[in-house]
Amino acid sequence: MNNRVRITKLILWSIVGFAGAVGITRFLFGLGATTNLTDATPWGIWIGFDVMAGVALAAGGFVITAIFYIFKREEFHSFVRPAVLTAFLGYLAVVFGLLFDLGLPWNIWHMMIYWNPHSPLFEVGWCVMLYTTVLLLEFSPVPLEETSRYARIRRILMKFRFPLVLLGIMLSTLHQSSLGSLFLIMPFKLHPLWYSHILPLLFFISAVALGLMMIAYESLVSHWLFRRKPETNLVEKLAKAAVWVLSIYFIVKMADIWLSGEWHLMFDGSWESYLFILEMLISTVIPIILFSIKKVRTSTAGQWVGSSMVVFGMIFNRINVGGLTMLRATGDTYVPSWMEITISLGVVSAACLAFLFAIERFHIWKEKPQDPEWEPYTPPVFDHTSEVWLGTPPLAARTKYTLVLLLSFALGFALIPSHKIESKGVEIVPVQKARGGDTLFIDGNHDEYGVLFAHTQHIDSLGQKQSCDKCHHMNMPMDKATGCWECHRYMYSPTDAFNHDWHADAHGGNIACTQCHPKGKERQAETAKKCDDCHLDLLPSDNPIKVENYTAPPYVTAMHELCVSCHKKKAEELSDKKNLALCTTCHQSAPPKYLKAEISKHLSGPYFNHVVIPGVNLKQEKEQLHKNE
Numbered sequence: 001m002n003n004r005v006r007i008t009k010l011i012l013w014s015i016v017g018f019a020g021a022v023g024i025t026r027f028l029f030g031l032g033a034t035t036n037l038t039d040a041t042p043w044g045i046w047i048g049f050d051v052m053a054g055v056a057l058a059a060g061g062f063v064i065t066a067i068f069y070i071f072k073r074e075e076f077h078s079f080v081r082p083a084v085l086t087a088f089l090g091y092l093a094v095v096f097g098l099l100f101d102l103g104l105p106w107n108i109w110h111m112m113i114y115w116n117p118h119s120p121l122f123e124v125g126w127c128v129m130l131y132t133t134v135l136l137l138e139f140s141p142v143p144l145e146e147t148s149r150y151a152r153i154r155r156i157l158m159k160f161r162f163p164l165v166l167l168g169i170m171l172s173t174l175h176q177s178s179l180g181s182l183f184l185i186m187p188f189k190l191h192p193l194w195y196s197h198i199l200p201l202l203f204f205i206s207a208v209a210l211g212l213m214m215i216a217y218e219s220l221v222s223h224w225l226f227r228r229k230p231e232t233n234l235v236e237k238l239a240k241a242a243v244w245v246l247s248i249y250f251i252v253k254m255a256d257i258w259l260s261g262e263w264h265l266m267f268d269g270s271w272e273s274y275l276f277i278l279e280m281l282i283s284t285v286i287p288i289i290l291f292s293i294k295k296v297r298t299s300t301a302g303q304w305v306g307s308s309m310v311v312f313g314m315i316f317n318r319i320n321v322g323g324l325t326m327l328r329a330t331g332d333t334y335v336p337s338w339m340e341i342t343i344s345l346g347v348v349s350a351a352c353l354a355f356l357f358a359i360e361r362f363h364i365w366k367e368k369p370q371d372p373e374w375e376p377y378t379p380p381v382f383d384h385t386s387e388v389w390l391g392t393p394p395l396a397a398r399t400k401y402t403l404v405l406l407l408s409f410a411l412g413f414a415l416i417p418s419h420k421i422e423s424k425g426v427e428i429v430p431v432q433k434a435r436g437g438d439t440l441f442i443d444g445n446h447d448e449y450g451v452l453f454a455h456t457q458h459i460d461s462l463g464q465k466q467s468c469d470k471c472h473h474m475n476m477p478m479d480k481a482t483g484c485w486e487c488h489r490y491m492y493s494p495t496d497a498f499n500h501d502w503h504a505d506a507h508g509g510n511i512a513c514t515q516c517h518p519k520g521k522e523r524q525a526e527t528a529k530k531c532d533d534c535h536l537d538l539l540p541s542d543n544p545i546k547v548e549n550y551t552a553p554p555y556v557t558a559m560h561e562l563c564v565s566c567h568k569k570k571a572e573e574l575s576d577k578k579n580l581a582l583c584t585t586c587h588q589s590a591p592p593k594y595l596k597a598e599i600s601k602h603l604s605g606p607y608f609n610h611v612v613i614p615g616v617n618l619k620q621e622k623e624q625l626h627k628n629e
Helices: 003-029 045-057 060-070 074-101 120-139 151-159 161-185 199-225 232-259 263-267 271-292 300-321 324-330 338-361 393-415 455-462 464-470 500-504 555-573 592-602 618-628
Strands: 439-442 451-454
Touching: 003 199, 003 338, 003 393, 045 074, 045 161, 045 199, 045 300, 045 338, 060 074, 060 161, 060 199, 074 120, 074 199, 074 232, 074 338, 120 161, 151 161, 161 199, 199 232, 199 300, 199 338, 232 263, 232 271, 232 300, 263 271, 271 300, 271 324, 300 324, 439 455, 451 455, 455 464
Parallel strands: none
Antiparallel strands: 439 451
């Protein structure tokens, strides 16, 4: 009996059960109940490991298909099916892992309908979706060959295998590099040792190296589990190719750091410098040295050590880029909660179980491995009263794995802190008045991240004082041009604009119910008098916006609907067709207080040459600071 596979499955099922309890808690009570993520650190282990590293680990699929189908290296035929299966399961794991991280995971389908081609995430999302579909079509002939019922479908898929391979290579190449494009818009947050204008190129090269070593690592692990003779000769060829790819990656990376003037940051004694040196040693330098020695490269132990270092080193790189090295810039502290780690391990364990299932049930290898649960057996003989027969090997296996799954599931629920199992709903954030004069700084919650609004300029361009009604569409009694914050009193929650209790209170409006609600009808907002029936000057004259209910939408929603709708209309009137509805039209300047804080923080720091603040020339600010001193 192969105890390695059996024990491995028991461990994996226990992790899946434990993670299942945490996953249910996450979807019932939200991110706050299960993570240590904050607004300053919205990306944690679920992005760095589940998504960033998960995509990279699936690179073996496009690498081995390119080697076999494009470069015609027939000796690697035995690696093709396991690598495509690993890539397919890897991308499925990425999709499921992403669902846990998204605040509204049920809206993930929106990218298929609501296109935003300006966003790198749009390209990333479509590449994941399309490449996962291509991998499914590539792998489908394998399980379909087990039955003749779907022989026709299999023949069609086999006929289009080469176009599918080409499409898969193209999509995976785009996706591996486009993940690096995500971080091109983060020159301030990402540490300079990891930030680069050629991040897409670095991500692609490292993905090729990781793909080679992931194929080797998967082969070594699976052959060890099923007690098969390792494919040392083929792994040795992959290791030899990895030396060249890793060398190219190392040279390009070091040249980029040197040309960017960041060389000194590697030795400044900061924790990021030590982190970078450790990453490069594990992922690149030591594996290059090991695989350059033929004796090490051709030994099973050397292949284990070298491939493991590249795999875990590149995972380390993706985690560093995906959030770890942003902590100093954000000023936040983040340590993943045990529940975050559990869900990540659960997603990986589920993928591993699916891989083992496919290995045992389909012809992933030339010969199926002997299922440890199906070995020849004799009728049970009970020598001791304490022994129990659980049935035939398949039935006994299902019983054991189910028991472990349920026990770990229950244990997971038992360990979840009771004070976190609650849903606080949308946080109530009161809105404050905008600051400024001719130019207003609209920052409703005063978090110093807002929008500079050229108030006077808008008045002049929209028709002088007669244009005020276009924005100030409703006034408080005895007021003119009432501020938005008076009615839209909460950032993310709707507001009772009517204030029923005040109108009915003796110390407020002291209005009898019958003055608003007709007799004989149910007292509801729909049957009550309209506001302008009593408040004749409530709405500005000739204002197109009418008050049809007593609820004001959230402040953020009101701002966006008012500004964006007007900008869209204005863009249609302009001859040059500028898209004024883009986010960057308004969200392009940081508030003065924030600018001063960031300038003083970075003028003398090691990141000075890498800080980008819209509308501010930091070099001029630094020169002015020296003059003042």
